[in-house]
Amino acid sequence: KAGVTQTPRYLIKTRGQQVTLSCSPISGHRSVSWYQQTPGQGLQFLFEYFSETQRNKGNFPGRFSGRQFSNSRSEMNVSTLELGDSALYLCASSLETPTNTGELFFGEGSRLTVL
Amino acid sequence: GENVEQHPSTLSVQEGDSAVIKCTYSDSASNYFPWYKQELGKGPQLIIDIRSNVGEKKDQRIAVTLNKTAKHFSLHITETQPEDSAVYFCAAMNLGNEKLTFGTGTRLTIIP
Numbered sequence: 001k002a003g004v005t006q007t008p009r010y011l012i013k014t015r016g017q018q019v020t021l022s023c024s025p026i027s028g029h030r031s032v033s034w035y036q037q038t039p040g041q042g043l044q045f046l047f048e049y050f051s052e053t054q055r056n057k058g059n060f061p062g063r064f065s066g067r068q069f070s071n072s073r074s075e076m077n078v079s080t081l082e083l084g085d086s087a088l089y090l091c092a093s094s095l096e097t098p099t100n101t102g103e104l105f106f107g108e109g110s111r112l113t114v115l
Numbered sequence: 116g117e118n119v120e121q122h123p124s125t126l127s128v129q130e131g132d133s134a135v136i137k138c139t140y141s142d143s144a145s146n147y148f149p150w151y152k153q154e155l156g157k158g159p160q161l162i163i164d165i166r167s168n169v170g171e172k173k174d175q176r177i178a179v180t181l182n183k184t185a186k187h188f189s190l191h192i193t194e195t196q197p198e199d200s201a202v203y204f205c206a207a208m209n210l211g212n213e214k215l216t217f218g219t220g221t222r223l224t225i226i227p
Contacts, residue, residue, distance in 0.1 A: 012150060035217075042217055042218075048214060103161060104161065106151075106158035108158045109157075
């Protein structure tokens with residue numbers, strides 16, 4: 001069974017640009033969450049999607065957005081990049097059944113460097 | 116919102132000895148507490164979790180305990196091996212809102 005797949009794995013952008021990251025969840029998983037990981041702030045929740053609807057959102061500015069498609073794949077977008085956006089962006093998927101609620105499975109992440 | 120504190124930030128243990136990592140949480144509504152292991156260059160991997168209706172859960176060399184009254188939970192690794200070296204994160208969630216709040220991580224080093 002394939003795990004959570006994130007693309008691209010590494011990317012370099014300059015300030016002011018925008019970036020789109022992609023996440024394919026484990027087959028059958030309908031919930032997709034995004035987290036930002038930095039040395040200074042640790043792992044922080046960005047947002048969570050279920051059946052193409054954003055159900056939960058963390059405390060990030062509006063430059064950070066996401067969406068989910070009908071096949072559960074998700075994308076997140078960061079516009080007007082700042083140096084502080086350099087981070088590992090992690091996607092996690094969840095099966096979302098009464099007995100499996102909460103178990104998140106993470107991908108390897110997309111490492112974004114903003115110059 | 117939820118706040119999770121994790122201690123220690125670094126831990127060195129002789130191979131074969133036990134390691135204990137402790138976390139406290141603030142939101143009494145949290146009812147799901149997973150532990151993740153993150154190796155260099157990889158995403159966090161779920162190693163064990165516990166729900167608030169139980170006080171202890173064990174899986175081979177790994178165990179987690181939960182004290183709801185004191186709002187703290189701990190990870191215990193026995194008979195440590197070199198491959199246990201990694202960064203470990205605790206987290207807390209209120210099931211239903213699908214938002215994990217993570218601790219700051221513990222870098223565990225197993226000394227051969």
